[in-house]
Amino acid sequence: MQKLKTTSNNLIVSDKATISIDGESYDFPVYKGIEGDVCIDIKNLRSLSEGVTTIDRGFKNTASCESKITYLDGEKGILRYRGYDVEELAKKASFLEVAYLLIFGELPGKEELDKFHDDIVDNSIVNDDVKKIVDAFPSSAHPMGVLSSLTSALTAFNPNDVSLDYVRSKEGMYETIVKVLGKIPILVGWSYRKQNGFPLQYSMKIRNLDYTDMILHLLFKKPNDEYRPEKPLIDVFNKLLILHADHEQNCSTSTVRIVGSSHAGLFPSISAGISALWGPLHGGANQAVLEMLKAIQEDGGNTKKYIRKAKDKEDPFRLMGFGHRVYKNYDPRAKIIKAAADKFLKSIGVDDPLLQIAKELEENALKDKYFIDRKLFPNVDFYSGVIYRAMGIPPNMYTIMFVLGRLPGWIAQWREMRLMKEPIGRPRQLFTGSAPRKFKSKK
Numbered sequence: 001m002q003k004l005k006t007t008s009n010n011l012i013v014s015d016k017a018t019i020s021i022d023g024e025s026y027d028f029p030v031y032k033g034i035e036g037d038v039c040i041d042i043k044n045l046r047s048l049s050e051g052v053t054t055i056d057r058g059f060k061n062t063a064s065c066e067s068k069i070t071y072l073d074g075e076k077g078i079l080r081y082r083g084y085d086v087e088e089l090a091k092k093a094s095f096l097e098v099a100y101l102l103i104f105g106e107l108p109g110k111e112e113l114d115k116f117h118d119d120i121v122d123n124s125i126v127n128d129d130v131k132k133i134v135d136a137f138p139s140s141a142h143p144m145g146v147l148s149s150l151t152s153a154l155t156a157f158n159p160n161d162v163s164l165d166y167v168r169s170k171e172g173m174y175e176t177i178v179k180v181l182g183k184i185p186i187l188v189g190w191s192y193r194k195q196n197g198f199p200l201q202y203s204m205k206i207r208n209l210d211y212t213d214m215i216l217h218l219l220f221k222k223p224n225d226e227y228r229p230e231k232p233l234i235d236v237f238n239k240l241l242i243l244h245a246d247h248e249q250n251c252s253t254s255t256v257r258i259v260g261s262s263h264a265g266l267f268p269s270i271s272a273g274i275s276a277l278w279g280p281l282h283g284g285a286n287q288a289v290l291e292m293l294k295a296i297q298e299d300g301g302n303t304k305k306y307i308r309k310a311k312d313k314e315d316p317f318r319l320m321g322f323g324h325r326v327y328k329n330y331d332p333r334a335k336i337i338k339a340a341a342d343k344f345l346k347s348i349g350v351d352d353p354l355l356q357i358a359k360e361l362e363e364n365a366l367k368d369k370y371f372i373d374r375k376l377f378p379n380v381d382f383y384s385g386v387i388y389r390a391m392g393i394p395p396n397m398y399t400i401m402f403v404l405g406r407l408p409g410w411i412a413q414w415r416e417m418r419l420m421k422e423p424i425g426r427p428r429q430l431f432t433g434s435a436p437r438k439f440k441s442k443k
């Protein structure tokens with residue numbers, strides 16, 4: 001082991017790794033993260049070894065960046081934002097405090113938080129013309145597709161935000177960040193309001209409300225109605241938002257970082273993140289879980305049958321809301337959400353049979369050899385849909401609710417990537433296609 005050195009980026013060099021190819025050996029620095037993670041830096045492999053590259057399908061064991069935002073240990077079931085345990089934050093913090101912490105690195109004082117809140121409210125107004133775009137979508141359009149398109153369309157109404165000045169300066173980034181946090185909840189509110197025939201709201205300047213409470217107003221406030229969400233609703237929603245706020249380099253966050261790495265602005269980067277989150281293997285799993293629970297209920301509630309289906313390799317059915325790329329232990333978020341679902345449903349006097357089906361599925365899966373051997377546990381999406389359902393949110397909106405929670409994480413990762421002046425993201429490939437051939441028309 002060599003004496004510890006640091007690189008110009010303050011990475012601790014703890015050792016060297018040697019790769020041998022065709023009798024030649026090449027040394028590479030080994031870095032140590034502050035939690036003891038070990039990482040081999042192979043970026044010079046190609047230049048040293050004349051064109052040799054590495055392959056890791058699905059990035060199962062490749063770090064795409066250095067980051068100071070979120071730490072997660074999938075073996076031990078640990079999740080921390082900027083060093084704070086997520087369980088403690090979910091219990092004690094407000095979502096906006098957590099958003100500030102993730103984006104700027106430290107918890108805000110009262111003045112900083114008030115300013116952040118007011119800047120978000122002041123920048124929340126959505127141009128009336130955006131409504132014309134919404135009206136052009138068929139009523140069957142999925143809210144995630146609509147939200148991704150509208151987020152991208154917002155660049156047309158905020159052209160400065162994609163200019164290089166905005167992307168490169170801290171002040172420009174701040175202006176864009178407060179716009180994203182202000183305008184996207186308005187658009188999510190539109191999705192619910194359109195489905196329920198409520199008039200649309202164009203700004204957060206309704207009343208001086210806390211950010212979480214404000215989002216509930218944007219969704220549920222009817223005209224001429226003195227809407228006052230009950231405390232259990234505000235608490236459970238605040239918890240859900242915090243638990244979804246960041247999850248290091250997952251599919252959608254990596255998408256946001258890679259789109260942003262081309263110096264695209266925050267709106268287009270977030271729009272791409274929304275599209276990536278939509279898939280059922282990622283954020284779309286929350287809608288898929290609810291649909292699965294309903295299907296099991298309609299089929300007589302036989303959970304064992306669905307466990308058998310999930311294990312059958314000939315059957316495409318997977319237990320949605322189960323398994324995770326990095327958690328090989330109980331997802332700490334799922335544990336908190338399960339308890340929160342129980343508490344919330346009790347507080348509003350709802351006894352949802354789907355919650356019972358979910359618990360029975362979990363119980364059967366956790367004692368089944370297939371799930372034990374593969375270390376498959378419930379993930380964040382397994383119980384969240386039960387809470388959204390009790391809140392009165394339609395299933396096709398569950399994944400845009402996830403977007404609301406994930407916005408601070410995407411923003412924090414985009415900002416960090418820009419401040420660290422990361423190079424454009426551009427993976428290599430192993431070409432396995434055709435050898436050179438001459439063109440001969442087949443017409």
Ligand code: CMC
Nearest residue numbers: 280281282283285310318319320321322323324325374379
């Ligand atoms: N049901 C049945 N089998 C499963 C499941 C499941 N939900 N998840 C993984 N497996 C099996 C899989 O068939 C494979 O078995 P084998 O080794 O025999 O081929 C093994 O477990 C490893 O699975 P994998 O697909 O190679 O693992 P991955 O890391 O590529 O995928 C995952 C992770 C989350 C995409 C996957 O577990 C899954 O599809 N889960 C269901 C969808 C879901 O709940 N997604 C939400 C993820 S958490 C929130 C988020 O990301 O937004």
